[in-house]
Amino acid sequence: MTSLLRRSGVARLANRRLTQLQGADAARFIQAVLTNDMKLVTRRGDAIYGGFLSTKGRVVGDCNVLQLADDAFLLDYDEEVAEPLMKHWKRYKLRMKLKIEDKTDALSLYATLPAVVDEADAALPPSAKALDELQTLNPGDDTVLYADPRGDHFGVRAIVPADATLNVPEGFETMDTTAYLDHRIALGVAEGKELVDGIPLECNLDLMQGVSFRKGCYVGQELTARTQFKGNIRKRLVPVALIPSEQQDVVKTLLELAFKPFHEPSHGALRAYLADSKGWKDGKAPEIGDKIVTTGETKAVGKIFNVGKDVSSTLAMIRLGSLFPSESDGETVPIMKFSTQDGAFHAVPYQPSWWPQLDLKTGKMLL
Numbered sequence: 508m509t510s511l512l513r514r515s516g517v518a519r520l521a522n523r524r525l526t527q528l529q530g531a532d533a534a535r536f537i538q539a540v541l542t543n544d545m546k547l548v549t550r551r552g553d554a555i556y557g558g559f560l561s562t563k564g565r566v567v568g569d570c571n572v573l574q575l576a577d578d579a580f581l582l583d584y585d586e587e588v589a590e591p592l593m594k595h596w597k598r599y600k601l602r603m604k605l606k607i608e609d610k611t612d613a614l615s616l617y618a619t620l621p622a623v624v625d626e627a628d629a630a631l632p633p634s635a636k637a638l639d640e641l642q643t644l645n646p647g648d649d650t651v652l653y654a655d656p657r658g659d660h661f662g663v664r665a666i667v668p669a670d671a672t673l674n675v676p677e678g679f680e681t682m683d684t685t686a687y688l689d690h691r692i693a694l695g696v697a698e699g700k701e702l703v704d705g706i707p708l709e710c711n712l713d714l715m716q717g718v719s720f721r722k723g724c725y726v727g728q729e730l731t732a733r734t735q736f737k738g739n740i741r742k743r744l745v746p747v748a749l750i751p752s753e754q755q756d757v758v759k760t761l762l763e764l765a766f767k768p769f770h771e772p773s774h775g776a777l778r779a780y781l782a783d784s785k786g787w788k789d790g791k792a793p794e795i796g797d798k799i800v801t802t803g804e805t806k807a808v809g810k811i812f813n814v815g816k817d818v819s820s821t822l823a824m825i826r827l828g829s830l831f832p833s834e835s836d837g838e839t840v841p842i843m844k845f846s847t848q849d850g851a852f853h854a855v856p857y858q859p860s861w862w863p864q865l866d867l868k869t870g871k872m873l874l
Contacts, residue, residue, distance in 0.1 A: 560727025585699025740870030
């Protein structure tokens with residue numbers, strides 16, 4: 508069977524909650540608590556991504572905001588952060604003219620999972636055709652289709668009535684939430700509880716078009732603004748391929764890959780390894796919380812936040828000083844000699860293709 512990263516599919520995201528916010532103050536309320544700018548959504552089908560922060564500037568949860576009508580918005584978010592998000596919203600709702608209503612049982616959320624590697628191990632660019640094809644196949648007013656607001660590489664999302672069926676283009680397979688998990692981890696995309704208590708910019712909310720630095724005040728914005736305008740970002744969540752240490756032929760091939768974009772020609776062997784990997788079915792699996800170290804040393808340079816199921820990739824928070832060149836070493840690119848702390852896996856961090864250009868000295872996105 509062709510591996511996940513070489514196939515295109517559609518998955519119903521049963522692990523996501525759907526909540527409608529409706530009322531005269533709906534947009535004003537979201538604007539006051541979301542990291543992104545509600546002025547970017549102006550009509551039905553417009554969507555933005557963003558996070559909700561505590562008063563200390565730490566992530567409570569993240570979501571997509573989809574406009575349904577002038578006074579109605581649908582928020583989709585991971586079920587594992589549903590309770591803290593609901594408490595957060597009710598805390599700040601106060602006397603606003605706003606109704607918060609759970610729509611999870613009434614609606615279904617689907618996401619396309621575009622293939623990212625072809626049969627020749629080349630990286631596939633994002634395609635703009637899927638949205639047009641889905642709109643042609645699903646013309647009814649009760650279906651809302653929109654490009655994932657985090658970026659072109661993340662496919663299309665669809666909201667349909669729970670008792671309806673989404674018609675999908677030829678060549679798209681039916682997939683499940685495990686495939687969705689593996690797909691986003693391979694892409695280096697964190698969601699839900701992986702972000703909780705994190706600093707928004709370390710969690711890449713800015714790189715996923717989820718933070719506005721030009722809007723007015725919102726809950727928790729002080730730390731984010733201070734980091735962007737006065738500080739440095741010293742670590743970020745990145746995807747990390749893990750190779751069992753006994754597979755020395757693969758380890759040797761991937762040992763000296765620099766931290767460059769996934770689509771770079773130099774990363775063909777890495778793409779082939781991930782596309783053809785089978786997860787951890789044949790041996791020991793890494794665990795959330797495992798440390799990543801420079802091989803032969805004990806000081807951690809990162810920590811695993813989540814682990815793929817059927818793809819040999821993980822999400823890890825890694826110190827950028829270990830990945831990018833620095834002035835102190837003559838601007839040489841660091842060699843990727845990393846492993847898990849127990850030595851069971853060789854670790855290869857790689858830069859997601861969807862990342863915009865970063866300032867290597869500050870770790871910040873170039874605006």
